[in-house]
Amino acid sequence: MIRYAVVGAGWISQEAFLPGVAQSGNSTLAAIVTGDRDKGARLAAFHNVPRVVAYADYDALLASDAVDAVYIALPNSLHADYAIRAARAGKHILVEKPLATTVAEAEAMVAAAEAAGVYLMTAYRLHNEPGTLAVLDHLRRGSIGVPLIFQSVFSFQASAGNHRLRAEHWGGPLQDVGVYCVNAARHIFAEEPIEATACRVQPPGDPRFAEIEASIATTLRFPSGGLAQIVASFGAGSVDTYRIVGSRGDIELDPAFRFEVAMKMRLRRDGVTEETAFPQIDHFGAQIAYFSDCIAAGTPPEADGHEGLADMRALVAIEHAAQTGRPQPIRSPARPRHPTPDMVRLVPVTAHRLLL
Numbered sequence: 001m002i003r004y005a006v007v008g009a010g011w012i013s014q015e016a017f018l019p020g021v022a023q024s025g026n027s028t029l030a031a032i033v034t035g036d037r038d039k040g041a042r043l044a045a046f047h048n049v050p051r052v053v054a055y056a057d058y059d060a061l062l063a064s065d066a067v068d069a070v071y072i073a074l075p076n077s078l079h080a081d082y083a084i085r086a087a088r089a090g091k092h093i094l095v096e097k098p099l100a101t102t103v104a105e106a107e108a109m110v111a112a113a114e115a116a117g118v119y120l121m122t123a124y125r126l127h128n129e130p131g132t133l134a135v136l137d138h139l140r141r142g143s144i145g146v147p148l149i150f151q152s153v154f155s156f157q158a159s160a161g162n163h164r165l166r167a168e169h170w171g172g173p174l175q176d177v178g179v180y181c182v183n184a185a186r187h188i189f190a191e192e193p194i195e196a197t198a199c200r201v202q203p204p205g206d207p208r209f210a211e212i213e214a215s216i217a218t219t220l221r222f223p224s225g226g227l228a229q230i231v232a233s234f235g236a237g238s239v240d241t242y243r244i245v246g247s248r249g250d251i252e253l254d255p256a257f258r259f260e261v262a263m264k265m266r267l268r269r270d271g272v273t274e275e276t277a278f279p280q281i282d283h284f285g286a287q288i289a290y291f292s293d294c295i296a297a298g299t300p301p302e303a304d305g306h307e308g309l310a311d312m313r314a315l316v317a318i319e320h321a322a323q324t325g326r327p328q329p330i331r332s333p334a335r336p337r338h339p340t341p342d343m344v345r346l347v348p349v350t351a352h353r354l355l356l
Helices: 011-024 036-045 055-063 076-088 101-115 130-140 173-189 282-299 304-322
Strands: 002-006 027-033 069-072 090-097 120-122 145-156 194-201 215-221 227-233 236-248 251-253 264-269 274-276
Touching: 002 011, 002 282, 011 027, 011 036, 011 282, 027 036, 027 055, 027 076, 027 282, 055 076, 055 145, 069 282, 076 101, 076 236, 090 101, 090 282, 101 120, 101 264, 101 304, 120 304, 130 173, 130 236, 130 251, 130 264, 173 215, 173 304, 194 236, 194 304, 215 304
Parallel strands: 002 027, 002 069, 069 090, 090 120, 145 227
Antiparallel strands: 145 236, 194 215, 215 227, 236 251, 251 264, 264 274
16 A cells, blocks of 8 residues: 655545545555644544644654655645655655646756656546546547647636635646646647647636636647647636547547546547447546556656646746737657556545545
8 A cells, every 4th residue: 555645635635635545445545734733633533544744744754654655735836845855755746736836846846756766746637537548549549530629618616715816826727727728638639739829818807816817718739730729717617628620520528627527528520429428437546546556566657747847838838928928939848658548547436525
């Protein structure tokens, strides 16, 4: 069993990661690191976690033999610090998206993990989900010909007071939900984007968007001629979908990104439509199972720090394009790996969770 410390006991940890560990089959919870001792104690009792640790005692926890890996679910501005400290202590790291707030921070995280000989994995849970992998498998087999156009919308109404609405944490819809769309496009075209154009909307009458935009739209251009059009929003109805138009047909995944529901795919080619409903799995349990498999086998994970860094380069270019109104170049080396069907983990869902 790979022993995890959960760093940050907010909503995503409570809703998804803490329940997912028990579902993984190869992992266990060793500690919760939180600034709220009472909340930590209640979560620890519910999930049978032996230790609750204050942030001030994080380094002491890392220096002990109590944990093998950490899961970092802190505001974006804290990812680099807590990841680098874990790497230097010889612990493997699973960190939420985006990897950091700047490319330089992300590069430092990658360098620290490589210097320490530990694995840094970016938490792309969809790389272990059957619907996402089925789409990529269809594309690799040429089911719709050459992929040419990617269109995606990921939106919901963000609640006031959420740290994702604060500029100091590099919050915003692009970083929070747009990253899923960018990541999907990169693997759908199996190459890195080379240019971004973008625009954004910051409505004056909504206090939620005093510091960040409500919505952002971008077009990414890929070397082979592919185009990805993406809209991410914190101020629109709940939608998560994408469509790929190829030279011989199209594929639509709807839902496409959220972890609470099962994915559904529609494939159209040669006048025939095929629809597939995939099993609902525990996305977090699946990615935990995969990462723990990698740790146990000594096999580097596909969604490593360089994967998160590739998305960071695109996110920064999109942000600059929206700020300046001018196209921005993206320079990122080709990825040696993409998600493959053997990465799917069919982990059953659970209702065992405590939300505080």
